[in-house]
Amino acid sequence: MLEIKNLHVKLEEEDKVILRGVDLSIKAGEVHAIMGPNGSGKSTLSYVLAGRDGYEVTEGSANLQGQSLLDMEPEERAAAGLFLAFQYPVEIPGVGNMTFLRTAVNAQRKSRGEEELSAGDFLKIVRAKAKDLKIDADMLKRPVNVGFSGGEKKRNEILQMAMLEPKMCILDETDSGLDVDAMKLVSEGVNALRDAGRSFLVITHYQRLLDHIKPDVVHIMAAGRIIKTGGPELALEVENNGYADLLAEVK
Amino acid sequence: MAVLAAKANALTARLEGMSLPKDGWSAPARKEALARLTEMGLPSKRDEYWRYTDPSTLTASQAAKAAVFHAGDEPPVFDGVDRVKLVFVDGVFDPSQSDDPVLAGVEITHLSDAGRADIHWARDLYGVLEARGQNPVPRALAALNTAFSTQGLLIRATAKAARPISLIYIHDSEGSDAMLHHCIKVESGAELTVLENGPAAARINQVMEVDLADGARFHHIRAQGRDHERRAVTHIFARVGAGALFKSFTLTANGQMTRNEAVIELIGDDGQAHIAGAALGDGVFHHDDTIFITHAGERCESRQVFKKVLKNGAVGVFQGKILVKQGAQKTDGYQISQSLLLDDDSQFLAKPELEIYADDVKCSHGSTSGAIDDTALFYLQSRGVPKSTAQSLLVLAFLAEAITEIEDEAIGDDIRSRLDGWLNRHER
Ligand SMILES: Nc1ncnc2c1ncn2[C@@H]1O[C@H](COP(=O)(O)OP(=O)(O)OP(=O)(O)O)[C@@H](O)[C@H]1O
Numbered sequence A: 001m002l003e004i005k006n007l008h009v010k011l012e013e014e015d016k017v018i019l020r021g022v023d024l025s026i027k028a029g030e031v032h033a034i035m036g037p038n039g040s041g042k043s044t045l046s047y048v049l050a051g052r053d054g055y056e057v058t059e060g061s062a063n064l065q066g067q068s069l070l071d072m073e074p075e076e077r078a079a080a081g082l083f084l085a086f087q088y089p090v091e092i093p094g095v096g097n098m099t100f101l102r103t104a105v106n107a108q109r110k111s112r113g114e115e116e117l118s119a120g121d122f123l124k125i126v127r128a129k130a131k132d133l134k135i136d137a138d139m140l141k142r143p144v145n146v147g148f149s150g151g152e153k154k155r156n157e158i159l160q161m162a163m164l165e166p167k168m169c170i171l172d173e174t175d176s177g178l179d180v181d182a183m184k185l186v187s188e189g190v191n192a193l194r195d196a197g198r199s200f201l202v203i204t205h206y207q208r209l210l211d212h213i214k215p216d217v218v219h220i221m222a223a224g225r226i227i228k229t230g231g232p233e234l235a236l237e238v239e240n241n242g243y244a245d246l247l248a249e250v251k
Numbered sequence B: 001m002a003v004l005a006a007k008a009n010a011l012t013a014r015l016e017g018m019s020l021p022k023d024g025w026s027a028p029a030r031k032e033a034l035a036r037l038t039e040m041g042l043p044s045k046r047d048e049y050w051r052y053t054d055p056s057t058l059t060a061s062q063a064a065k066a067a068v069f070h071a072g073d074e075p076p077v078f079d080g081v082d083r084v085k086l087v088f089v090d091g092v093f094d095p096s097q098s099d100d101p102v103l104a105g106v107e108i109t110h111l112s113d114a115g116r117a118d119i120h121w122a123r124d125l126y127g128v129l130e131a132r133g134q135n136p137v138p139r140a141l142a143a144l145n146t147a148f149s150t151q152g153l154l155i156r157a158t159a160k161a162a163r164p165i166s167l168i169y170i171h172d173s174e175g176s177d178a179m180l181h182h183c184i185k186v187e188s189g190a191e192l193t194v195l196e197n198g199p200a201a202a203r204i205n206q207v208m209e210v211d212l213a214d215g216a217r218f219h220h221i222r223a224q225g226r227d228h229e230r231r232a233v234t235h236i237f238a239r240v241g242a243g244a245l246f247k248s249f250t251l252t253a254n255g256q257m258t259r260n261e262a263v264i265e266l267i268g269d270d271g272q273a274h275i276a277g278a279a280l281g282d283g284v285f286h287h288d289d290t291i292f293i294t295h296a297g298e299r300c301e302s303r304q305v306f307k308k309v310l311k312n313g314a315v316g317v318f319q320g321k322i323l324v325k326q327g328a329q330k331t332d333g334y335q336i337s338q339s340l341l342l343d344d345d346s347q348f349l350a351k352p353e354l355e356i357y358a359d360d361v362k363c364s365h366g367s368t369s370g371a372i373d374d375t376a377l378f379y380l381q382s383r384g385v386p387k388s389t390a391q392s393l394l395v396l397a398f399l400a401e402a403i404t405e406i407e408d409e410a411i412g413d414d415i416r417s418r419l420d421g422w423l424n425r426h427e428r
């Protein structure tokens, strides 16, 4: 599904290098987790995959289902099946959440050559999915993320993911800011989407989320590289001992 | 002294060959207006009030030519709105294209008939609010209009009008130079909506005097026409009685030069005055909103909401003032002027002012100038929304606060579709 090879990334405006040769291979249907100290480059990796400005890829490649992501516009990557749940979802004053969702869904359908959803059909689907995530009608009407609590913003990200039905879902610290019940809701939302044709990359600091969303593979990222890859037990090790031993091991 | 002499000379040149219409009830008002004008002279860019906008093309004795714009297949503005249509071509009323001016509870007559019929209520209004509005800042082009304009409507509403009156201004000749002067009186408890659209002429000087009796309601929605080369100076002078409502919204897309002035006086208690504008300019575009709102009554509310989207060297100007007079307690005044600069070549100049002589008031004002939010743009794109669509969404979001000032849903939707159309035609 997602094939990242020797990815090197620096900031466009400065000489700061952030990713120093990331290799990552996620097969269809798999769930991978990335853990790692603050500032190790996890969000940068997700932004570079999604196509955010400000970064320069100096080496390496990233392919989604065989298509090279790095030459595409962000909207083309989305249409190709990539989705990023932001660590910090963006507030857009003046654009209604519902308008935003419908514009996004229909833009993707259009780019795939499908017919746009009618207003009625769209409303039915969105209401059902919002209900599962306990997102009330008021939140759908309000401007995108404006005045939403931290947890509401994260649930809104998952609602977008559920509406867009992407192939490759990257969740950047979707668990941070969630209370225990919301964490369950969000995890159920994610698990409901799990199937043989869809993959997940879950960035998190806590084992707790991985109790709900069981990963197949866990990676540890440090200083812009994947320094260790293992099974779910690796997350437990981090939870119990922190990163010190792992970092020492590499050196 | 040199300045005064220059102003007097400019005025002499402007008035060359013009003679004051002498007949009928409007004659004394015209004489007084000419006297005011002679005292003021014509403005120049050395006047403080014209610091950001060079008035020379508006004051010149000859109007520059402006190509007539053909809108293509876009439906006419307010097409879907059930209304009484009154058409002016190059500033002259055209009965053949107009509806019968019949609307229950509303009298509609013409300024051009002033010589024949004595219209008492209009005599008490024509030039009266304009004259009041000359203090503290002179508005010479409005006085010029009162003195010489022979075209325009005298509209008096005595009940709630069932349909809007729609003034359609067609620009037909590339050399047209026009003046229009409307007087509108809404009596106590009556309600009226006036729509205006179109460029009117190569150059237009317009005055609208609006007198709202206690409890009257008045809605004004205008779309200034898409001709790229047209020049316009417009003035609204409004007097708002106790408990009355005044609402005005202007859409300006294109136009080489636009100066929209509004002078609104809240004279009774509990009155409301909202004035809003959305302006979109690409290239040769200078757009100036100059607003003066006076609070004289208690517990009045005023809102000024002006938004401009500028690209390719377009210039936006906002001069807005809230004056709260002594005794105007519990005043609620709000003013916001913002521009969205789509590139580095465009410019927004703003001069917000508050002058307050009462102690128990709430007044706020803000002015900002910024680019499209890149983070929001990326967020939308990352959800699959193409960049141009994402930009349009963000521009519309930026304009939303001004557009929501339009109360009527169908009219608001019409204006929104104009904005959409403009954005589609002016994609990067
Ligand atoms: N646009 C930028 N300008 C300057 N520095 C940046 C920029 N983007 C990322 N960085 C830096 O790159 C490093 C990696 O940041 P990144 O956000 O990818 O870390 P992270 O692993 O997601 O951290 P966290 O766990 O705290 O979310 C940090 O040192 C960060 O300050």
Ligand SMILES: [Mg+2]
Residues within 6 Å of the ligand: A042, A043, A044, A087, A172, A173
């Ligand atoms: Mg991060």
